[in-house]
Amino acid sequence: MRRLFLLVIFIIGIVLTLSAQYQDSFKVTWIEPGSGVTLPDSDAFDSTDGTLGVLNASGPVNTKGHPFFTPLGTNGRACVNCHQPTYGMSVSTTGLLARWRETDGKDPVFAAFDGSNCPGLPQDKESSHSLLLNRGLFRIPLPWPPRNADGSPKPVEFTIEVVRDPTGCNTSPKYGLKSAEPTVSVYRRPRPAANLKYVISGGQPIVLKTGMLADVDPETGKPSSMNLMTDAREPSLKAQAIDAIMGHEQAHEPPSRQQVDQIVEYESQVYVAQQAHIFGGPLAVAGGPPGLGPAALRDHRAGVLGDNDYDPVFGLFTAWKGNDYYRSSVARGADIFMFRKFWLRDAAHINSIGLGNPLKRTCATCHNAQMTGQDLSAGWVDVGTTNYPTWTEPSAESSDLPVFKITCSRDADPHPYLGRVIYTTDPGRALISGRCADVGSIVMQQLRGLAARAPYFANGSAKTVREVVDFYDRRFDMKLSDQEKEDLINFLEAL
Amino acid sequence: MERTVCAGLFIMAAIALGQQRNFVSCPIVRDTKTVPCFLAEYEGETYYLGIQQDITNAFHPPQLKHQVLVEGRVVAGPRVCGGIPLQPLSISVLKEVNLACDTLLPAEPGIDAPDAPRGPGPASRRPESVPEAGSAPRGPLTGRQEFTVLYAFDDDYLEYAGNQVVTEAAAYAKRIGASTVKVSGYRATTLLSNGDRLIEKAGLAEKRAQNIATLLRGLGVSHLMVEWSNEAEPGDGQADPSRRRVTIVVTPVVTPVVTP
16 A cells, blocks of 8 residues: 555656756736737647647747737627637637636636627626637627628528527527527637638639638638638638627727738747647657647748658658657647548548448548648548537537437439538537538638547537547447547647 | 459359440449449349449449449450459449448458459559540640530539549640630430430530639630530430530631732
């Protein structure tokens, strides 16, 4: 017994020593709007089993008066509320729960408009913010039918009914689908406002997945990558910033051009990635895998296809093969990501665009963009997270998300694998395009800084990276062994 | 392997070479040691359609959960992946979901996919500078040019090859400052081998033409004329895929001849 006690103390000692060596401290810093702090050029924050590195490539950032860190609307929020460096320029449920307790729910991140399940709910109750606190989800109210840039309604190929409404928002006479301004409320995670040169690269005039014109950046006239946001509804970082300020910050007036420029300038120079592991030590080291750590993201070229074996998505991990347990595991995980074949089936906008169904390939087929693992072409895919029967919810009855019934018109092309009647918790891209084939299609996310920003998937359904891996294993019948799962998790958390 | 080839040659003797096979059936996916093969059965015989490759490849495989329209000609040679090869071949994935189409066969010794530029994993070769799909690259274009975009049956989705054609047509029209760019949309009929006729849906010719015109406008082309034919073109069972199309005719500005 005494020997066991000493062994435990010994292990804890090693962990603490290594932690102190590779982390500034176990700090978790929530930046409040208007706090005026100066952010260093390089910072590190506690994350799962290690530290997240945050790199300001342009040098220290004075946040005083900076529009990213200053409320520009009416609810006290700034961009930083939902894009905290601590959480990989997103937010985690751990941080949100702590913030709720520290501020008794008064932090503007919990604003009634979208930081609660529905604005009409009693805002002092924790249960009214359950989707944000438990799944990290903000309410995204979208007009139905969708609108063109000039405000005119877009033609749509389907009707939408509310089947279940646990938040009460979609059936609300004030905020719902049958209100004076018909609105569909879906609930989504904020995406990391970092590593953005990769996210906005790769725009082509014609979208491969639809055969239609890509949206165009109104300022430059260039085609958008259409990889911004869950549904690609904004074509540029500037447009996204204005949309967020008018929506999430509830501004009455749009921000000035100078403010928008400053916001985009700041977020375009932030790079986040895991930079150390509690046992593995620093991840970005000379002679090691070249794609790890935030500096690699700063230095690498954007818009490069990595679905190949000579210059793969996150670089070669050869140097770590046969190394210590952790590094060997990460290297094996990288190999699984790149080379482990399985049958990709029934994924709209992957199988349906000429690749065939099923497709015998690997993770990197879809997660093909170097350094982020997004899709280099416009990235919306229905991998099955939101549509019945593959959705991430245990059942329609027990889900805390709304459930919609989509009925496609006879004239329209049906969803390629679900047909003309679809049950979904989030129609995704279809709420913007109005197309039946897009129901449930969600823009792929970047895979960097994962260890700092749980939960995962656009609907926050996976509390851990393991749950993400389990979903794919189940969805595509990958038959991953326990060892393979552990390796894949170690790899993903090292990104 | 040898036995398979012999059996294949024997059966081929019973099937007239050059015979057109136009039919609708569920596709069959046959796994192999490398990439999967796609097959389809008709009147008790198995036909080889192609293998999984990249989107830039001219052959786009069919999909389980959907029936496929096969339009191809029997060619000489041994069976491939257990099926009689067809060439030229057009396949169209029919839009409605059909859950009965769900046959995925395991890999078997002696049934191999043909050699392919890309295996089932990540690519091992650096991409060629010239896209693979579509026709061979043309030389420098001059004068009046006609570009043709082909479609799968009952479909207005612009595949990769069509994307290349539209891009090329737009580039040419802009380069020469075309006086007119005429976009003409068509829909067609397919004559099946059993005598049935499949007619593409009404309104498809207009939709195809308008989609292409929208793309050309978005790519900076002006002086567009858009037209379409409401009537479905008749099918002869031989060249029906070539009639499911949009043509883009780019006409240069006519320079008046000055006579002394």
